[in-house]
Amino acid sequence: MTGNIYGENFVLVSFGESHGSCVGAVVDGCPAGLRISEEDVQKELDLRRPGTSIVTTQRREEDRVEVLSGVFGGFTTGAPVAMLIRNADKDPKAYLEIQDKPRPGHADYTARVKYGGFNDWRGGGRFSGRITATFVMGGAIAKKLLMDALGVEILAFTREIGGTRVGDPTIEEIRRNRYSNEVRCPDPEVAERMKKEIIGIRGAGDSLGGVVECVALNLPVGVGEPVFSSLDSDLARMMLSIPAAKGVDFGSGFAAAGMKGSENNDPFFYEGGKVVTHTNNSGGILGGLTNGMPLRFRVVFKPTSSIASLQRTVSMSKKVDTEFRVPGRHDPTVVPRAVPVVENAAALVLADLAIRGGFIPPVLEGGR
Numbered sequence: 001m002t003g004n005i006y007g008e009n010f011v012l013v014s015f016g017e018s019h020g021s022c023v024g025a026v027v028d029g030c031p032a033g034l035r036i037s038e039e040d041v042q043k044e045l046d047l048r049r050p051g052t053s054i055v056t057t058q059r060r061e062e063d064r065v066e067v068l069s070g071v072f073g074g075f076t077t078g079a080p081v082a083m084l085i086r087n088a089d090k091d092p093k094a095y096l097e098i099q100d101k102p103r104p105g106h107a108d109y110t111a112r113v114k115y116g117g118f119n120d121w122r123g124g125g126r127f128s129g130r131i132t133a134t135f136v137m138g139g140a141i142a143k144k145l146l147m148d149a150l151g152v153e154i155l156a157f158t159r160e161i162g163g164t165r166v167g168d169p170t171i172e173e174i175r176r177n178r179y180s181n182e183v184r185c186p187d188p189e190v191a192e193r194m195k196k197e198i199i200g201i202r203g204a205g206d207s208l209g210g211v212v213e214c215v216a217l218n219l220p221v222g223v224g225e226p227v228f229s230s231l232d233s234d235l236a237r238m239m240l241s242i243p244a245a246k247g248v249d250f251g252s253g254f255a256a257a258g259m260k261g262s263e264n265n266d267p268f269f270y271e272g273g274k275v276v277t278h279t280n281n282s283g284g285i286l287g288g289l290t291n292g293m294p295l296r297f298r299v300v301f302k303p304t305s306s307i308a309s310l311q312r313t314v315s316m317s318k319k320v321d322t323e324f325r326v327p328g329r330h331d332p333t334v335v336p337r338a339v340p341v342v343e344n345a346a347a348l349v350l351a352d353l354a355i356r357g358g359f360i361p362p363v364l365e366g367g368r
């Protein structure tokens, strides 16, 4: 099974399975001299952790990170940073039935065929949403690096759940409110409506999808390596690597298809000696390079496939059609927990390209 490594200059190796002993991450290429602690990583993991609210799975995981290498005296050394969290709340018995009856919409069927049944099927194994904890472990380091070296701030929030959508919150509202409620929506009133929808759909044995939006501020001009590592292509690849993510768009995005050039172009102005645009239909990217305006993109998540309602599937041992109810504890929507995943996954891409573009040196100044 390849495909578990991302990046060229800031590299993430992701390992572990949902109900194995642990999930973990190795970061290679992090510059030396970054002040980092287990708490910096833990803070990000706590935002993704399950069992913390009524709108997520009731699987309870402490997700306590152990940093095993690459940090000495409170600073990165330049060596690989290895991190892991041990899986605690494992209930593989709940998944025995899934070994034979693949869940519609999940990876049980495709994984079983591809790996000849040798794959760890417990809790979805490598195809579990739990592997996103490894994106967050690596991303937490990338996020701190971007902030300390360049002052880059990355803010994601829930834009839409089911049919309920928040308008256009200000940056200050996103910054202040996104983690102040369980659905991670910057408008508390809309968050309340989203929460009601989630509780209702869970009660009906069903699930909801939605949209996570992400903004990154203070990026210098020129981050991105066209053609095949343009910022938008790398971000799209990373975001679509998040399980259940099904679409990505930037700036005006898919709406650009119905716009005129005169509407979609962002005219340039000088402001305090700096070139800026007053609109941001490009989402802060031109030609695969940051243009100095806020980076802005959205990620679409499908409704969680593991629902409690009766569904049709097959018994692969008996080779017959059958029906079943998916066992186990599942998120009624993955969107709120995907918010910190998107933030940290974006940081992985930006750190990789910022180092590659020479915006971050191999040793940070102001360390020792």
Ligand SMILES: Cc1cc2nc3c(=O)[nH]c(=O)nc-3n(C[C@H](O)[C@H](O)[C@H](O)COP(=O)(O)O)c2cc1C
Pocket (backbone or CB within 6 Å): 057, 105, 106, 107, 124, 127, 128, 129, 130, 132, 242, 243, 244, 245, 302, 304, 305, 306, 329, 330, 331, 334, 337, 338, 341
């Ligand atoms: C944070 C997060 C949590 C998730 N939780 C669940 C879950 O509880 N139940 C489930 O069936 N899928 C969950 N998923 C989605 C599945 O992992 C995903 O649908 C599956 O791997 C199949 O991949 P695909 O949907 O991209 O085809 C979660 C995804 C994320 C990002």
